[in-house]
Amino acid sequence: MLITGGTVVCGDGEIIPHGEVVIEGSRIVRVGDARSGRRRHDRVIDASGRFVLPGLIDTHVHFGGGDYDPLWESVPLGLQALRSLEAAQRSLLAGCTTVRSAGAQNHLDVDVRDAIRTGVAWGPRVLASGRGITHTGGHAHEFAIEADGPGEIRKAVRSLVGRGVDSIKLFGVSAGVATAGADIGAEGFGAEEIAAAVNEASRLHRLVQVHSIGLQATRNAISAGVLAVDHGHFLDEEICSTMVERNVCLVPTFGPTYYYTEVRVAEPWRIARSDQVRPAHIESFKLALATGVRIVMGSDLGYASRMKNGENALELAQMVKHGMEPEDAVYSATHRAAELLGLASHVGSLRPGKLADLLVVDGDPLLDIGVLSTKICLVMREGVVYREDDSGNTFFQ
Numbered sequence: 001m002l003i004t005g006g007t008v009v010c011g012d013g014e015i016i017p018h019g020e021v022v023i024e025g026s027r028i029v030r031v032g033d034a035r036s037g038r039r040r041h042d043r044v045i046d047a048s049g050r051f052v053l054p055g056l057i058d059t060h061v062h063f064g065g066g067d068y069d070p071l072w073e074s075v076p077l078g079l080q081a082l083r084s085l086e087a088a089q090r091s092l093l094a095g096c097t098t099v100r101s102a103g104a105q106n107h108l109d110v111d112v113r114d115a116i117r118t119g120v121a122w123g124p125r126v127l128a129s130g131r132g133i134t135h136t137g138g139h140a141h142e143f144a145i146e147a148d149g150p151g152e153i154r155k156a157v158r159s160l161v162g163r164g165v166d167s168i169k170l171f172g173v174s175a176g177v178a179t180a181g182a183d184i185g186a187e188g189f190g191a192e193e194i195a196a197a198v199n200e201a202s203r204l205h206r207l208v209q210v211h212s213i214g215l216q217a218t219r220n221a222i223s224a225g226v227l228a229v230d231h232g233h234f235l236d237e238e239i240c241s242t243m244v245e246r247n248v249c250l251v252p253t254f255g256p257t258y259y260y261t262e263v264r265v266a267e268p269w270r271i272a273r274s275d276q277v278r279p280a281h282i283e284s285f286k287l288a289l290a291t292g293v294r295i296v297m298g299s300d301l302g303y304a305s306r307m308k309n310g311e312n313a314l315e316l317a318q319m320v321k322h323g324m325e326p327e328d329a330v331y332s333a334t335h336r337a338a339e340l341l342g343l344a345s346h347v348g349s350l351r352p353g354k355l356a357d358l359l360v361v362d363g364d365p366l367l368d369i370g371v372l373s374t375k376i377c378l379v380m381r382e383g384v385v386y387r388e389d390d391s392g393n394t395f396f397q
């Protein structure tokens, strides 16, 4: 297959104004200047006037149980699983060819991943976290594994790995906006507990993802050796410098605070807690940006953050609204996200040998990031087209 004539945004810094991408099977075999007509292809897609870029990678989503609706919490497990799958599929149609589920009740994300991986269902590439880990009574204790002290935490990591997770979600590093009644700035796990999880996950070749809101919690996580801080709503200059020195990424997750404070469709207590946090959240992001912290995209949609799966690109719009260059925002969701997830040799940029995960967009995302919410006209994952709007069709294989 040949996609030709468009501006190719490779995802790792290079932009080819009149370029082409050649795909054989599931892989990219050529990326370069357009030399149309030189070879024969089963299919030629004319992308003239359009932009071709790598499939987006959202490193922090929730689809367990389907998009959040309090009425769905008590539905039977089978229906929860089907809702989870449908939610994951919406993210693919919206251009996210890879998502990391940051925790799901009943390990539903692991099973959705396996259904997609084995061809039982179609959907994005999923990295799953299963139930995740918190401390007794900690953030997300309603569904996460409760573990206290390094020994119990190691055991919880092993049990999650036994259930098949790709990533260990540590919910209990701090309280949360969604932890009703808890002080938002409160710490959770101590540094030695986080270090036990990081060490055990590393021994078992799994990723670690930390939910960290308050400053001391973020300090604990960084001293324990994490590669990224998710949320990080109360950063200061010192911690930002440490993040730069140690190459620790920030995943700012604007989704929930944006939704609660601006759209304001949520329980009053969530909105009230978010109103307290939002100004600090925005300032932390600006400080991280100014200090040169590596920013990676994670929308934290689904579950109780109310942005629905499929609205992932609103996160990029939020980052741009608060000072990021659109081009930088694109990289936060492509090559940089792939690096954080350990997938950069397969996805995140358009290069020969990589999997053919890509988008064609009828607009310039480097000028207007909003086109990634409204003007995606083709979504391909591993050489298979899942969405194509020019023909008026959305078709699935």
Ligand SMILES: [Zn+2]
Pocket (backbone or CB within 6 Å): 060, 061, 062, 102, 300
């Ligand atoms: Zn989350």
